Amino acid sequence: SAVISQKPSRDICQRGTSLTIQCQVDSQVTMMFWYRQQPGQSLTLIATANQGSEATYESGFVIDKFPISRPNLTFSTLTVSNMSPEDSSIYLCSVEDNVYEQYFGPGTRLTVT
Amino acid sequence: GQQVMQIPQYQHVQEGEDFTTYCNSSTTLSNIQWYKQRPGGHPVFLIQLVKSGEVKKQKRLTFQFGEAKKNSSLHITATQTTDVGTYFCAGPRAGAQKLVFGQGTRLTINP
Numbered sequence: 001s002a003v004i005s006q007k008p009s010r011d012i013c014q015r016g017t018s019l020t021i022q023c024q025v026d027s028q029v030t031m032m033f034w035y036r037q038q039p040g041q042s043l044t045l046i047a048t049a050n051q052g053s054e055a056t057y058e059s060g061f062v063i064d065k066f067p068i069s070r071p072n073l074t075f076s077t078l079t080v081s082n083m084s085p086e087d088s089s090i091y092l093c094s095v096e097d098n099v100y101e102q103y104f105g106p107g108t109r110l111t112v113t
Numbered sequence: 114g115q116q117v118m119q120i121p122q123y124q125h126v127q128e129g130e131d132f133t134t135y136c137n138s139s140t141t142l143s144n145i146q147w148y149k150q151r152p153g154g155h156p157v158f159l160i161q162l163v164k165s166g167e168v169k170k171q172k173r174l175t176f177q178f179g180e181a182k183k184n185s186s187l188h189i190t191a192t193q194t195t196d197v198g199t200y201f202c203a204g205p206r207a208g209a210q211k212l213v214f215g216q217g218t219r220l221t222i223n224p
Contacts, residue, residue, distance in 0.1 A: 100212065
């Protein structure tokens, strides 16, 4: 299975600022996913990022708020823009190894004050 | 829209007791997956079931996929403290290569 790293592992940010989260995979993958997980909750898909095309966003998530880059087959970034306390959450990237089997990075724990 | 529901939401057991979590989909699934998330950790893929009525075992864990491919269960025999965590089922969204996750069942164990 793919090995995934994320940076930063955690951060505390001020309201109104932006944070860019990096996701690095040890092998080339076509599909990468970005999720948000509120404490004690399930995973909510933010967007799907395929190399060479624009990210596809889920209902309730927009590119202006969560811009995503996917410059190559091993790397992606998610930016949380103009943050508010409601954005405090864990952000996870994942990749698909075999069909539908997803492997997750360790997550970025974001606190917005 | 498509929903994947899990019950119970929480389960507390004594170490050594069995544990079962159930997953129900509002639509027929081509496959279903199970993930485990330890406290403070990230979801880890456990298994994928594809065939109607399929049963798979991983040591003390038994996974079943229903005949109608709309429900699934995970049973743990003789729980150990290492089983603590939240167990999620997930099914593919119809017409898309994305997963819909259940709400998860949080398992706590009294040693």
